[in-house]
Amino acid sequence: MLLKEDAPEMATCDKMILAVKQLHRNSALAVKQIKSGVFRSGNRLFLTDTLVPSRLQPPRSFSSVPLSTAMTAGCRLTATRYRWTRAGVFLRGQTNFLTPTSRPCLLQDRMFVNRVGGAGFSGEDGGDSAGSGGEESSGDGGVPYGPQMTALTPMMVPEEFPNVPLIAVSRNPVFPRFIKIIEVKNKVLMELLRRKVRLAQPYAGVFLKKDDLDESDVVESLDAIYSTGTFVQIHEMQDLGDKLRMIVMGHRRIRITRKLEMEPDEASTSTGWLESELQPKAPSRRKAKRSRKDQPASLTEQIEDKLKSLECFFFQALTAEIVKTIRDIIALNPLYRESVLQMMQAGQRVVDNPIYLSDMGAALTGAESHELQDVLEEINIPKRLYKALSLLKKEYELSKLQQRLGREVEEKIKQTHRKYLLQEQLKIIKKELGLEKEDKDAIEEKFRERLKERTVPQHIMDVINEELNKLGLLDNHSSEFNVTRNYLDWLTSMPWGTNSEENVSLERAKEVLEEDHYGMDDVKKRILEFIAVSQLCGSTQGKILCFYGPPGVGKTSIARSIARALNRQYYRFSVGGMTDVAEIKGHRRTYVGAMPGKIIQCLKKTKTENPLVLIDEVDKMGRGYQGDPSSALLELLDPEQNANFLDHYLDVPVDLSKVLFICTANVIDTIPEPLRDRMEMINVSGYVAQEKMAIAERYLVPQLRSHCGLTEEKASISSDALSLLIRQYCRESGVRNLQKQVEKVFRKVAFSIVSGEQTTVTVTPDNLQVYVGKPIFTVDRMYDVTPPGVVMGLAWTSLGGSTLFIETSLRRPSGGVDSKGEGSLEVTGQLGDVMKESAKIASTFARAFLMTQEPENHFLVNSHLHLHVPEGATPKDGPSAGCTIVTALLSLATNRPVRQNVAMTGEVSLTGKILPVGGIKEKTIAARRAGVTCIIMPNENRKDFSDLPDYISEGLEVHFVDHYSQIYPIAFPQDQS
Known part of the structure; x- marks a missing residue:
């Protein structure tokens, strides 16, 4: 064999044919082929799978392959069979040489091995290769395979290759002798690269884009890329259909001279600026060939590295410093070692090749793209070495900073770990010496210590012991351990058997109540009765009271005074707008972040079993998908059930029978009837002017003057000024607005004193408007003298009582009666159905x-009348204006005005009977405020009027009636003209 280790390194051209034949036979044997050979066609050699080398036409089942490709493939297969690691072919001049080389054999040509029609090479004329279609087919008819992998055979790179496709990359350029993976998604560029590979021209030009954020494969103009790039060879191309993934290797620096101009009929199939052309049809290809004759021979030029004669010592110093810096970087960060080993060619000293050394130094760094491009564009070797050295120095400083930061973080972690180990050792030592117990033992001892001075019911103690035993079996780091510990913390924090010593002295309680609040006799009497019963019984029991009345009358504040009078702990929570039952009864323990309800929280905070709990705004509770809180209050406020109140979180009965519950509400209509039935309702009515005057003088003025930093010598308000303030600015039932107005007066007085305008201020009716502005209520009543058809009534509102005028008038002239002779009545004033x-x-x-x-x-009977109740923007409803409407209609019919300074209230039936109404106190206060001297009300409300204080009822002429016939002579006296 030619490629054995003892074979000659080169073979002559004549012997090469025999070598190729033998190589092909070996390759055919490797793929179980029995026929192989080489035939000659003109001056070209072709490889075929036949034993007849003189046939001019290859078999149809196998495309002809150029000699260089055949040699390389055969060499690869032979080297694979004999387990060689490196083999190849190179071209020198006009002679083909087959030789072992140092170039790695990375992949094998699968098309040549198993005759599967992959993206292999075809003839120069672009023969029918099955690999260009993105699928693989066998000679039997085509069995589809996955994404194509084209392994290109190594070949000698031509010294001059004028026209190459342009591939634009971002961020990092490709340096000569370095490998880079590039993906191409542009369809035109993908087709062009496929064609170049089929034409055995796997070359391209890679240029860096100036905009690093641009991720596209192509550019609109050559100005978007740097003119200097790298001539690369495509070693491997994987066709994924929608994109190409290529492994390219840089060979040399090139510079763009100009872009290839295409013919008009080719413009539609070319990229416009790629340094090659795409020929889909044979006529167009011949036309393009003719056009290329008129163009310059080269569209890119090779950049020659310039190496001036320098002093040997300076050049060696640069090289040595680069090598030293690389070694320092590797010493600081071992991750660079693998990168350096991959960049260095086997068997070659980097120091001997300064060109490669400068490129390797630049590629090793993570510098900016323009800095790397600057190294690529530099053709002066010493300058290039110097720039690469600068980048390496920056990388070295960055590596030192990174190492220092990593060392500091590691040191902190070591200290934390050492501290943890010492603490664990200290715990173990203390346990061995008996100085400290385990966490579970300490927790159990803490819980049992809480229960020593408490009288815990037996069923509660059984649950606590069971949970403590469970806690001892759980791991400290488990989630169930924390849940159980929190549950035990709540159970042992409850005030089992702990009660505050209650005050049973009536004199002490009366003194406290009178000290904090003026009036409110009903509330004070009820609390004193509660104390008296407790004193006789010798024990206290819980009660459920509900104070209802207009805002600002002191319902919430009186509850705190009651707690102080009874010497009970005070706890308040509001249920206004509450929609979740769990706020009252707690969450189940299975939920994350579960907590008991407000009542259990109250007992834990007050640390007694008999606190005073104020539940505010019970008339404003909501209802949501979490349940109805008003229904949850039924168990809480039921004296028969709250002795065994069951909270969802504790899940054990809790005794609430000693708790005094006080609820507050503005109206009772919105409170559900079952809940209202469980409470003792106490009405807290509004204040009259005399009560407001007393409250202002006793409580509001001294308190607010102190809050504003004033003394009685510096600021004072006269009684006449307070009376005018109450009458013209604060007519509501409560005193909250009065408090705001008095505070406003003292704020302005404080400002005038601090600014130096005055030293002492006395507020009188003359200067009251300076501090509070214009009066809000200028008249007490709408009509000073009521004309015929107008009568004053009395109404009750959530803000207290008010006067209400009923107006009647003729809607049509007296002559405009219809033919039927029947009259009509139209009602306006935003009245309700009742x-x-x-x-x-x-x-x-x-x-x-x-x-x-x-x-x-x-x-x-015959007139068309109109009845109106003024202030149409205010909704009005209720039956208490019946007798007032009758009187207004009779006054209009008889054309006689009613008696002046008379007001009436009461519901009238169809037969004229006067029925009782509510809100007598508020209505009487409103009549007195309006200057009314005569009031007509139902006889059944006599008991309500008799309960009024003397300062409200004195000076009033009150008539109690059962039938309207008793009202008529009072409203229309006989002596009235």
Whole structure:
């Protein structure tokens, strides 16, 4: 064999034919072929699978292969068979030489081995190769395979190759003698590269793009790339259909001279700026060949490296310094070692090749793309070496910084690890000496220590012991361990058997209540009764009270005073807007982050079993997909059930029978009836002007003056000014707005004193507007003198009581009666359904009552009337204005005004009976505020009026009636003109 180790290195051209034949036979034997040979066609040699070497035409089942390709493939197969690692073919002049070389044999030509029609080489005329279609087919008819892999045979790279395709890359250029993987997705460029490979011209020019962010394969203009690039050979090409993946190897530097101009009929199939052409048809190809005769011979030029004569010592110093720097980088970062070994060619001293050394130094660094391109463009070898050395020095400094940072981080980790080990050792030593117990033992001892002074029920103690035993079997780092520990923490933190000593002195309780609040006699009496019962029984029991009334009357603040009077711990939480039942009854322990409900949290915080719990805004609870909180309160506020209240988290019965629950609400209509039935309802009505005056003088003025940093000598408000402030600015039932206005006065006084305008200020009715602005309520009533058809009524609102005028008028002229002789009534003023029905009932009764008083008066029967309740933007509803509407209709029908300074309230039935209404206190306060001296109300409300304080009822003429016939002589006296 020619390629054995004892074979000659070169063979002559005549002997080469015999060598190729023998090589091909060996290759055929390797693939179980029995026929092989070489035939000559003109001056060209072809390889075929026949024993007849003189046949001019190859068999149809095998495409003819050029000699260079055949030699290389045969050499590869022979080398593979004899387990050689390196073999190849090179061309020198006009003579073909077959020789072992140092070039690695990376892949084998699968097409030549097994005759599978891959993307192999075809003849120069672009013969029918099955590999260009992206599939592989066998000689039997084509069995499809996966993505094509084309292994190109090594060949001598031509010294001059004028036209090459242009491949634009980003970030890193390709240096000569270095390998790079490139992917191409542009369809035109992919087809051009496939054709170049089929034509046995696997060469291209790789140029770096100036914009690193541009990821496209092609460029719109040559200005987008650097003019200097690398002439590369495609060693391997994998066709994936939508893209090509190639392994290319750089050979030398090239520079773009000009782009290839295509003929008009070829422009549609060319990329326009690639230094080659794409010929899909034979006529176009011949035309392109003719056009190339008129073009310059080369579109790219090779860049020759210039090496000036330098002093030997300077050149050696540069080379040695580069090698030293590379070694230093490898010493700092061993990851560079593999990169250097891959870059260095086997059996070659890098120091002996300064050109390769400079390129290797630049490629080894992670420098910017323009810096690497600068090294690639440099043709002066010493300058190139110097630039590469600069990049290596930067890389060396970066490696030193990276090593220093890594050393610091590693040192910190070592210190942390050492500290952890010492702590663990210390724990073990303390355990051995008995100075410290294990975590589980310490936790169990802490929990049992909490229960020593408490009277824990037996069923609770059984649960605690069971959980402690479970805790001892669990691993400290398990999630169940933390869940169990938190559960035990809640169980042992409960105030089992712990009660605060309650005050049973009525005098002490009365003193505390009077000290904090003025008025509210009903609430104070109920608390004193609670204390009296506790004193007689010798023990206290929990109660459920509900204070309801308008905002700002002190419902929430009185609860704190009650807790202080009873010497109980105070806890407040609001349920306004609450939609989750778990807020009251807790979450199940299986949930992540589960917690008990508000009541269990209250007991843990107050540390007593008998606190005072204020549940605020019970009338504003919501309802969501998590449940209905108002239903959850049924068990909590039921005296028969809360002795065994079951929280979802604790899951053990808890006694709440000693807890005093106080709820607050503005209205009771929105409270569910079952919940309202469990509470003792206490009405907290609004304040009259006298009460507001007393509250302002006793509590608000001293407190707010102190909060603003003022003293009584510097700032004071006269009683007349407070009275005017209450009457014209603060007419609401509560005192919250009064508190804001008084605070506003003191703020402005403080500003005037600090700014030096005044030293002492006394607020009087004359200068009150300077501090609080213009009056809000300028008149007390809409009508000072009521005309015929207008009557003053009394209404109740959530803000307290107010006066309500009923107006009636004729809607059509008296002559415009319809043919039927029936009248009508139109109602306006944004009235509710109940009030509209009340107006219809009043109209019917007024007609009947007028017939009895004035039979000849048919005004209400034939007229079209309009009834209006002023302030149409305010919704109004309720039946209490029935007698007022009847009176207004009779006043309009008789054209007589009602008695001045009279107001009335009460529901009227269809037969004229006056039914009782609510809100007597608020309505009386509103009438007194409006200057009314005579009030008419139902007889059944006499008991409500008798409960009013004297300062509210004194000076009022009150008439209690059962039928409307008693109202008529009061509203229309006989002596009235």
